[in-house]
Amino acid sequence: MKVHFHGTAAFEGIPSLFCHCETCKQAKVLGGKNIRTRTSVLIDEVLKIDFPADTLHHSIRDSVDMDKVRDLLFTHSHSDHLYPEDLLIRALGYAQFNEEEELHLYGHDLPIKHCSQLLATERHRFQFHNLKPFETVQTQTATITPLLANHDSKETCLLYYIEKDGKKIFYGHDSGWFPEQTWTWLKGKKLDLAILECTTGNAPHCEVHMNVEDTLKTREWLVENHVMQAEGRIVVTHFSHNAHLLHEDLVHIFEPNGITVAFDGMQLDI
Ligand SMILES: [Zn+2]
Ligand SMILES: [Zn+2]
Ligand SMILES: [Zn+2]
Known part of the structure; x- marks a missing residue:
């Protein structure tokens, strides 16, 4: 299975629009893996998680054929994860297809409401699926279970447990320390890949995002509870x-703890 990280930044991107902080200045000078756009992941070219405004940039930068994507999962409606206006680019009169197939959209109430209102006249090109936490659904490309985020x-913000071609992935952001129901649900699972966040770095603990300590504690929990496969990443x-x-700096913090630091364009084979 191929997991392609399209973007790896939080809402503001790095270097951020309008910002003159030292990190943004250094990122501009150093370039490469320090340049981060808003987060999204593409699995096997057909299953995409989240749809930020940087999707056009991702498709050009990494030569992604977005029309191969069959299922699009939304974690929540924040604009770094969902920019529904750009889905209109797939509408009649904007996009030309060889074969016209529906793109299936999955999420909780708010993202699906935004999309279905905006795409009301384009129902032949999209199908909308309203998910409920902990209810497993078979999509066109995988079996998914939405879990609760904090x-x-x-x-209602969602995380995802994705089963595809015998592999199991946990897509674990955006979230602070997970709700108890999510920890309980994860017990007994065997993951090949867990994708976690570390939005706030060394800042003190906050409720809605993870800092370094929270990310390391999550890793510890996954390992201690044998939720990771022996070869799991x-x-x-x-x-x-x-x-x-x-x-x-991130590599220095995380790699000694067995955690890979994502960068824009990174591709993993699992
Ligand atoms: Zn975010
Ligand atoms: Zn900055
Ligand atoms: Zn968010």
């Missing part, structure tokens, strides 16, 4: 410039 009290992503950690 991220925004104004909406843990990857960390979704970094804010306000964490003031360059790629090299």
